[in-house]
Amino acid sequence: MKPYDPGSYPFEPDAFAHAIRAFADIMEAQTATEFTCEGLRFYRPHGVFPSPVGAISSAFLQHVLPRCHGPRLLDVGTGAGVYALHAAARGLDVVATDINPTALKAAAQNAERNRLSGIDFRLGRIFAPITPTERFHEILANLPFSRPELCRPIASSPYFTSVCMPEEDSRAFYENVTDHLLPGGRVYFTLGSSADGGMVLDTCTESGIRLSVLHEIPRPDTGEVLLVIEGRLS
Numbered sequence: 001m002k003p004y005d006p007g008s009y010p011f012e013p014d015a016f017a018h019a020i021r022a023f024a025d026i027m028e029a030q031t032a033t034e035f036t037c038e039g040l041r042f043y044r045p046h047g048v049f050p051s052p053v054g055a056i057s058s059a060f061l062q063h064v065l066p067r068c069h070g071p072r073l074l075d076v077g078t079g080a081g082v083y084a085l086h087a088a089a090r091g092l093d094v095v096a097t098d099i100n101p102t103a104l105k106a107a108a109q110n111a112e113r114n115r116l117s118g119i120d121f122r123l124g125r126i127f128a129p130i131t132p133t134e135r136f137h138e139i140l141a142n143l144p145f146s147r148p149e150l151c152r153p154i155a156s157s158p159y160f161t162s163v164c165m166p167e168e169d170s171r172a173f174y175e176n177v178t179d180h181l182l183p184g185g186r187v188y189f190t191l192g193s194s195a196d197g198g199m200v201l202d203t204c205t206e207s208g209i210r211l212s213v214l215h216e217i218p219r220p221d222t223g224e225v226l227l228v229i230e231g232r233l234s
């Protein structure tokens, strides 16, 4: 794995702006869907990501989950619960959070329909639902990462389910993630070249987290490269 260098990934603002307008339209128009993902069944109501399981979700399932041995795993921004349920199916002890009550309810129902018990679902922003002393072996987060000024709001969702969230939420994640990692713990998160990668790298470095690129997904439609990043406490 190579160290994360935000300057080495291309970004084309015009292509990105165009793609984001199209993406917001798709999100607005989406209806509820049911899908199967690696043997588990999911229901995704309108306004909840993902539909269908895309390249990032596949990367988490193929490249991240096999590295997670827990037993304590936190999935921040669980959406319909895809990673949380797969982690629980592997026997891990999972806490799953989301800011969107519709997403959290769907994730809990998805756990029930797949007969997976023992996932602790908690509603709230970033680490707000986690007590100050709670720590995990692995933290997963496929959160919206693009800079807010680049994004178009989605009228039907107040929860920024598309590509950006308020800057203070991004900072809250990177500034506080070490408080919730056990010694030797790792964080896995998604980032793209539309993110403020310099802020992410500086904040993590200051907190003693070393970032490496685990997986790269070129996105010709948005003119950026999506990354799945591993952060290790150094």
Ligand SMILES: C[S@@+](CC[C@H](N)C(=O)[O-])C[C@H]1O[C@@H](n2cnc3c(N)ncnc32)[C@H](O)[C@@H]1O
Residues within 6 Å of the ligand: 048, 049, 050, 057, 076, 077, 078, 079, 080, 081, 082, 083, 097, 098, 099, 100, 103, 124, 125, 126, 141, 142, 143, 144, 159, 160, 161, 162, 165, 169
């Ligand atoms: C891109 S979706 C990913 C969902 C799921 N992890 C997946 O990959 O299938 C981002 C999720 O983060 C949630 N989210 C957005 N802002 C958040 C915040 N500030 N705190 C917690 N969750 C947030 C959204 O509601 C959404 O479910």
